[in-house]
Amino acid sequence: xxxxxxxxxxxxxxSVIHRLDPRVKLLYTFVFIIMIVVANNFVSxxxxxxxxxxxxxxSKIPVKTVVKGLKPILFIIIITSxxxxxxxxxxxxxxxxxxxxxxxxxxxxxxxxxxxxxFLIVMSTMLTYTTSPTSMTNGLDRTFxxxxxxxxxxxxxxxxxxxxxxxxxxxxxxxxxxxSAQKSRGANxxxxxxxxxxxxxxxxxxxxxxxxxxxxxxLAYAMTCRCYNGGKGKxxxxxxxxxxxxxxxxxxxxxxxxxxxxxxINFGEYNAxxxxxxxx
Amino acid sequence: xADIILKxxxxxxxxxxxxxxxxPAVENLSLEIKKGExxxxxxxxxxxxxxVAKLSNGLVIPESGDVYVNGMNTKNxxxxxxIKQTVGVVFQNPDNQIVxxxxxxxxxxxxxxxxxxxxxxxxxxxxxxxIVGMYKYRLHEPHKLSGGQKQRVAIxxxxxxxxxxxxxxxxxxxxxxxxxxxxxxxxxxxxxxxGITVVFITHYMEEAxxxxxxxxxDDARLVLDGTPEEIFSDVNYIRSLGLDVPQTCALAQMLKDxxxxxxxxxxxxxxxxxxxxxxxxxx
Numbered sequence: 001x002x003x004x005x006x007x008x009x010x011x012x013x014x015s016v017i018h019r020l021d022p023r024v025k026l027l028y029t030f031v032f033i034i035m036i037v038v039a040n041n042f043v044s045x046x047x048x049x050x051x052x053x054x055x056x057x058x059s060k061i062p063v064k065t066v067v068k069g070l071k072p073i074l075f076i077i078i079i080t081s082x083x084x085x086x087x088x089x090x091x092x093x094x095x096x097x098x099x100x101x102x103x104x105x106x107x108x109x110x111x112x113x114x115x116x117x118x119f120l121i122v123m124s125t126m127l128t129y130t131t132s133p134t135s136m137t138n139g140l141d142r143t144f145x146x147x148x149x150x151x152x153x154x155x156x157x158x159x160x161x162x163x164x165x166x167x168x169x170x171x172x173x174x175x176x177x178x179x180s181a182q183k184s185r186g187a188n189x190x191x192x193x194x195x196x197x198x199x200x201x202x203x204x205x206x207x208x209x210x211x212x213x214x215x216x217x218x219l220a221y222a223m224t225c226r227c228y229n230g231g232k233g234k235x236x237x238x239x240x241x242x243x244x245x246x247x248x249x250x251x252x253x254x255x256x257x258x259x260x261x262x263x264x265i266n267f268g269e270y271n272a273x274x275x276x277x278x279x280x
Numbered sequence: 281x282a283d284i285i286l287k288x289x290x291x292x293x294x295x296x297x298x299x300x301x302x303x304p305a306v307e308n309l310s311l312e313i314k315k316g317e318x319x320x321x322x323x324x325x326x327x328x329x330x331x332v333a334k335l336s337n338g339l340v341i342p343e344s345g346d347v348y349v350n351g352m353n354t355k356n357x358x359x360x361x362x363i364k365q366t367v368g369v370v371f372q373n374p375d376n377q378i379v380x381x382x383x384x385x386x387x388x389x390x391x392x393x394x395x396x397x398x399x400x401x402x403x404x405x406x407x408x409x410x411i412v413g414m415y416k417y418r419l420h421e422p423h424k425l426s427g428g429q430k431q432r433v434a435i436x437x438x439x440x441x442x443x444x445x446x447x448x449x450x451x452x453x454x455x456x457x458x459x460x461x462x463x464x465x466x467x468x469x470x471x472x473x474x475g476i477t478v479v480f481i482t483h484y485m486e487e488a489x490x491x492x493x494x495x496x497x498d499d500a501r502l503v504l505d506g507t508p509e510e511i512f513s514d515v516n517y518i519r520s521l522g523l524d525v526p527q528t529c530a531l532a533q534m535l536k537d538x539x540x541x542x543x544x545x546x547x548x549x550x551x552x553x554x555x556x557x558x559x560x561x562x563x
Contacts, residue, residue, distance in 0.1 A: 010381065012419060133381045166381045169423040218376035221339055225369045226379075226390035226437060227361050237388040237401040 011129040016245055017059040018130045022139025024246045028253045029127045035260045036120050044263040045115050051256055052119045052126075061129050069125040070118060077117055081110040133165040135238065142240060155231030163219070171212060178207050285445050285477050286313040286336055286367065291345035293331055305331040307500040309345075313479060315444065318471045320491035321481045322511075324522040328500040329481045330372075333449035336479070337367040350444070365394065368438035372450040374430035375423075383425075383433050384409065384418040390441040401440075408436040411474070412466045428459020432466055439470070445477035446470065452487065464490065485524045489547060496521065508547050528552045 012018075017025075036048045056066055084106055091105025131139070137158040144154045179189065182203055189200050288311045294304040306328045313319055323329040334340045335347050338354035349366050352359040371377055380386035384405050391401045409415040412432040422430055431451055438446055448467060452460040464487060470476045480491060488494050494511045496504035498521045504511055512518060515525050515533040525533070532546040532555075542559060545551030 010421070012382075012421070132385070162380060166379065166422075169421075170375050173423075215373075215376045218371060218373060219379070221334070221369075222371060222377035222434075223379060223389075224339055225337065225364055226441065227364050227393040228389075229361075229393065231393075233395040234392050235395050235398055235401065236392060237385070237398055237405060 009128065010132045011061050011065065012132070013060045013130075015058060015060045015130070017055065017126070019243075019245060020130075020249055021240050021242060021246045022131050022135045023143050023240060024242075024249050025127055025131055026136070026139050026143060028249060029123055031253055031257060032123045033120055035257060036116055036123075038264065039116075039260055040264050041267045042112065043267045044260050045112060047259055047263055049115060049119050052123050055126055056122065059126060059130050061126070065129070066122060066125065069129075070121060073117065073121050077114050080113050080117065084110040084113055133162055137162045138236060138238070138240060153230070155234070159228075159231065167212075167215070170215075171208065174211060175204065175208060178204055283315050284312050285315045285350055286479070287311075287348040288332075288335070289346045289348065291335060291342040291347060293335060293340060293342050304328075304343075304500050306335065306342075309500075309502055311495060311502060311505070313445070313477060315477055316471070316475050317493060318468075318478045318491045319480065319493045319495060320488035321479065321495045321497060322483065322485070322488045322523065323497035324483060327497040329497050330449050332497070333369050333371075333447045333479075333481055336445075336447050337369055338363050339369070361394070365441050366443055367445045367447060368441060368443040369447045369449060370431070370435055370438055370451050372453050374427060374434045374454070377434040377437070378422045378430060381421055382418075383414065383420050383422060386422060386433060387418075387436045387440050390437055394441065404440045404442070405436075408439040409433075411439060411469065412436045413462070426459060427455045428462045431455060431459065431463050435463070435466055435470075439474075439476075443476065445479065447479040447481070449481045450483070451480075452482065452484065460487075483523070485526050489526055496523070498522075509545065512547060 032048070032052070036045070036052075039045045039048050056063070085102055086100055086106070088106035088109045089101065089103055091103045091108065093101055093103050094107070095102045128136070140161070141154060141158045144152075147154050183189070187200060187203065189197065189204075191197075192200075288309050291306055291309045292304050293306045294302050296302075309328075309332070321329045321332060331340070335342060335354070337349065338347070338360060341355055347354045349363045352363055352366075354363055378386050379389050387405045387408055388401050391404055396404070405418075406415065409418050412435050414429060414432050414436060417425065417429065417433075422433060425433065435446075435451075446467075451467075452463050455463065467478055467480060468490070471478045480487070482488055489508045489512075492507065494504070494506065494508055495502060496511060496518070503521065504517075512525055512529040515529050518525050526547060528546060528549055528551075532542055532552060535542050540559065542555050544555040544558070546555060
């Protein structure tokens with residue numbers, strides 16, 4: 001169960017997408033998210049999906065990994081779909097039982113929402129799969145550097161993020177060890193009422209918290225030894241440069257935005273009735 | 281004076297206790313370490329040896345007495361960066377020393393903080409990783425490496441700052457035998473090939489014997505300071521400090537206890553064999 005956490009995990013491969021400037025990836029992922037929310041008909045949505053799939057293919061990340069990354073939001077997708085199916089009453093009524101009427105409009109709306117949420121997450125995970133957390137924080141650092149004028153020290157925020165990301169696998173290993181240690185003394189994490197199981201988490205989290213605090217102290221010493229002083233006067237080994245690939249990505253993103261807007265205007269706001277009739 | 285890199289002058293230090301003051305972790309410690317030396321500090325748990333590591337580059341400041349790094353007092357905050365750049369410390373748990381999520385980016389952390397030019401950082405990082413034999417892992421994630429590999433990455437992170445002296449605080453304590461050997465070899469290379477002064481804190485006797493000079497600490501104080509041969513000449517005293525002795529010394533001592541005159545170099549296996557051959561040949 002613990003090994004399934006994939007959001008925020010970097011997948012080191014050598015693809016065009018991996019080599020893009022993190023600022024470019026951050027910004028364009030954001031643009032994609034806006035556009036997939038703006039997309040208001042099935043044609044625009046399909047266009048977004050095709051673009052997202054192309055990015056996935058170019059990145060060389062195995063489709064299996066991407067699908068696995070969707071697992072945590074499966075619940076949200078199901079709930080949203082159900083709500084759409086139950087509450088949207090447009091289109092042709094298909095089935096009706098008890099107080100629930102399922103209409104074609106509801107089904108299409110559910111499909112539309114599922115596509116939207118799924119590919120919104122696919123693109124966001126693409127960002128974390130193809131960008132090492134350090135280069136991501138570098139990117140964030142640069143993108144938000146102007147904030148320092150407002151008195152917000154982004155250097156420190158990005159350092160905190162890097163350390164959090166760095167210690168996720170370490171702490172997961174630690175949780176595994178603690179679970180084994182407790183189990184070997186007869187602890188039972190899997191059965192009993194929810195209350196009982198929640199109570200079982202106490203002997204898990206107390207040592208975890210204790211160890212994490214100890215680690216934090218040691219890390220602070222190690223960082224002090226390496227002259228960390230909050231990022232003042234810091235340079236970066238892998239300085240960010242805008243390369244040919246970044247220009248291409250920029251061009252493609254502009255084309256993508258234009259495409260979605262064009263399709264939105266051309267096909268109009270999607271209408272369940274209309275879409276269903278043409279489909280049939 | 282110029283060739284002394286690290287000097288402890290009558291240093292006492294204690295950690296903050298809640299109410300009652302704790303006993304000192306280091307008491308009236310005076311010691312000098314010369315440039316290019318390979319020194320081992322030996323002591324059982326709680327003898328204060330790890331505190332020596334923290335005192336040596338100003339991570340903690342002595343309660344009384346002074347610590348000098350290349351003549352700079354660690355109490356002087358203006359020299360803080362210069363001191364930490366001169367004396368690096370490698371700690372016991374490699375997991376808690378690695379900051380970044382990619383090996384080479386972690387090694388770059390120190391020079392980046394010092395504001396070194398990017399091209400120069402790249403050069404130093406590659407060089408440091410080659411010295412510890414981790415160059416081909418430069419794009420790996422630290423948490424996928426073994427303990428010994430992680431510790432070598434941590435060492436590279438210090439080397440990239442180009443220190444003159446590195447203090448190793450039980451760097452092998454959490455490692456398997458293979459990792460331990462790799463880290464030992466890396467330390468020896470630093471000393472022999474790069475001329476970096478190495479202070480190696482440990483409680484493994486066999487490892488300490490590889491140093492040129494051993495300092496023994498017991499109960500916050502320095503009790504012995506000498507070459508491995510000198511230190512282990514008094515086996516019973518070493519044992520009374522709660523420390524092990526190398527098997528060769530133990531054997532020689534047992535022979536001495538039985539009234540057999542044995543002399544010469546008794547620390548290495550070869551030396552002991554030679555001494556024994558001499559006795560047997562004569563007898």
